[in-house]
Amino acid sequence: MTITPDPAQGNRPLPAQTTSGRASVAGGPGGPGDRDAPGGRRGTTETAASRRSRETRLMAALFLGPALVLLLVLVCYPIVYTLWLSFRNGDGSKFVGFDNYVTMFTSSNTRRAILNNLVWVIVAPTVATTLGLIFAVLTERLRRPAVLKAVLFMPMAISFLAAGVTFRLVYDENPDRGVLNAAVVSVHDAFVSPSRYHGVNAREQGELVPTDGGFQSGGPVRPGEPVHLALVGLPPDRIPSDAEPATASTGGPGLQGVVWLDFIRGGGGRAGIVDPGEVGLPRMTVEAVTEGGTVVATTRTDAAGRFAFPDLSSGPYLVRLPADNFTEPFNGVTWLGPSFITPAVIGVYIWIWAGFAMVLVSAGLAALPREALEAARMDGASEWQTFRHVTVPLVRPVLVVVLVTLTINVLKIFDLVYVLAPESSQNDATVVALEMYRVSFGGGLDFGLGSALAVLLFALVLPAMLFNIRRLRRDS
Numbered sequence: 001m002t003i004t005p006d007p008a009q010g011n012r013p014l015p016a017q018t019t020s021g022r023a024s025v026a027g028g029p030g031g032p033g034d035r036d037a038p039g040g041r042r043g044t045t046e047t048a049a050s051r052r053s054r055e056t057r058l059m060a061a062l063f064l065g066p067a068l069v070l071l072l073v074l075v076c077y078p079i080v081y082t083l084w085l086s087f088r089n090g091d092g093s094k095f096v097g098f099d100n101y102v103t104m105f106t107s108s109n110t111r112r113a114i115l116n117n118l119v120w121v122i123v124a125p126t127v128a129t130t131l132g133l134i135f136a137v138l139t140e141r142l143r144r145p146a147v148l149k150a151v152l153f154m155p156m157a158i159s160f161l162a163a164g165v166t167f168r169l170v171y172d173e174n175p176d177r178g179v180l181n182a183a184v185v186s187v188h189d190a191f192v193s194p195s196r197y198h199g200v201n202a203r204e205q206g207e208l209v210p211t212d213g214g215f216q217s218g219g220p221v222r223p224g225e226p227v228h229l230a231l232v233g234l235p236p237d238r239i240p241s242d243a244e245p246a247t248a249s250t251g252g253p254g255l256q257g258v259v260w261l262d263f264i265r266g267g268g269g270r271a272g273i274v275d276p277g278e279v280g281l282p283r284m285t286v287e288a289v290t291e292g293g294t295v296v297a298t299t300r301t302d303a304a305g306r307f308a309f310p311d312l313s314s315g316p317y318l319v320r321l322p323a324d325n326f327t328e329p330f331n332g333v334t335w336l337g338p339s340f341i342t343p344a345v346i347g348v349y350i351w352i353w354a355g356f357a358m359v360l361v362s363a364g365l366a367a368l369p370r371e372a373l374e375a376a377r378m379d380g381a382s383e384w385q386t387f388r389h390v391t392v393p394l395v396r397p398v399l400v401v402v403l404v405t406l407t408i409n410v411l412k413i414f415d416l417v418y419v420l421a422p423e424s425s426q427n428d429a430t431v432v433a434l435e436m437y438r439v440s441f442g443g444g445l446d447f448g449l450g451s452a453l454a455v456l457l458f459a460l461v462l463p464a465m466l467f468n469i470r471r472l473r474r475d476s
Contacts, residue, residue, distance in 0.1 A: 132357025181332025227257025280305020
């Protein structure tokens with residue numbers, strides 16, 4: 001049926017009636033626009049959203065699942081097992097409580113390892129970060145900084161094992177092999193000339209006897225008596241070029257004698273006697289000494305090895321060749337000895353990681369607002385003031401990242417110390433990680449004590465890791 005307009009309601013059309021007489025308004029209850037209805041648009045949207053959420057969670061689980069399994073197997077389980085093993089005896093067969101921890105902290109090796117780790121933490125990250133900052137600032141002023149940055153970063157491509165082997169040669173005590181000692185000896189010899197007669201000995205059948213690093217006559221000598229001081233052991237290539245053939249002293253006024261090399265190439269000659277072909281030793285210091293040890297006169301030998309004290313008329317005296325004639329030449333520093341082993345290893349670590357610090361700091365410098373630097377320069381600040389009051393504060397977050405990263409790294413240092421430090425110096429260079437290895441696998445096979453050292457190492461690293469995580473969360 002057709003609905004006619006009601007004159008009382010104006011010209012508004014009335015809703016159409018269905019054939020059953022029930023109103024069927026598009027927006028009414030039960031209509032397709034009802035979002036609360038089970039089959040409505042809202043129900044359909046919620047179902048699709050929940051489906052997408054489940055798919056997202058499933059996809060995340062599929063991607064993260066293998067990583068979580070590896071984390072549990074390779075990290076979590078070893079941590080728990082190591083903690084459990086630290087309360088057991090050496091072979092893990094018996095529970096011993098805190099005995100391993102007591103042994104660990106009462107051991108002199110552990111205390112030395114902790115002290116060395118403290119030195120590492122204070123020195124290595126600070127110096128490497130500082131050098132990285134300096135290199136980054138200086139390379140920015142070059143026309144082609146990439147070349148220098150590549151050279152400085154190149155040690156990062158070398159493993160600690162290779163670096164340790166390389167620097168074993170660099171630190172070699174023999175100047176003929178060790179590069180560093182060759183340079184040190186060259187500088188030293190430029191200011192202090194080495195002794196001409198080092199390594200020389202007295203002829204056994206002669207008149208000299210060793211004393212205080214030098215030699216002296218075996219008995220007192222009176223003026224007028226010739227003194228013959230025979231030496232041997234001087235290689236032919238070290239015989240002074242100005243040396244002349246020696247001549248035996250015949251005596252004379254005062255105290256006279258000769259110092260010569262009692263040796264003929266090819267053999268022959270008589271021991272303790274000046275033979276033809278034997279040379280004198282020029283510029284040898286000779287002292288006349290009383291029997292009480294007082295030096296009364298000093299002179300030097302001439303080109304033929306002769307010396308004389310013409311003013312000495314009374315006696316007797318002892319004739320002495322002082323130790324400064326035979327001082328061994330400076331052969332460099334024992335870099336890998338107990339005294340310098342830790343600074344030597346730290347130096348290699350800084351050589352490797354300074355390039356890493358430089359690259360990170362360079363990235364931070366590239367992001368600095370140039371307006372701040374230009375404003376400081378326009379205000380009359382010097383380069384040092386700009387660097388100190390503008391550059392460093394702006395790049396401080398990057399410096400903190402580098403410093404914390406290197407701190408965590410040096411707490412775990414092991415391979416460089418193990419490779420570079422010789423066996424005789426490993427006790428002096430030991431760190432916690434190396435001590436853990438030596439106790440567990442270096443002959444002791446005490447896995448309980450080694451696990452306690454591993455727990456100690458984890459406890460030392462944990463604060464730096466937590467600080468780093470907290471800082472990253474705050475920055476994000």
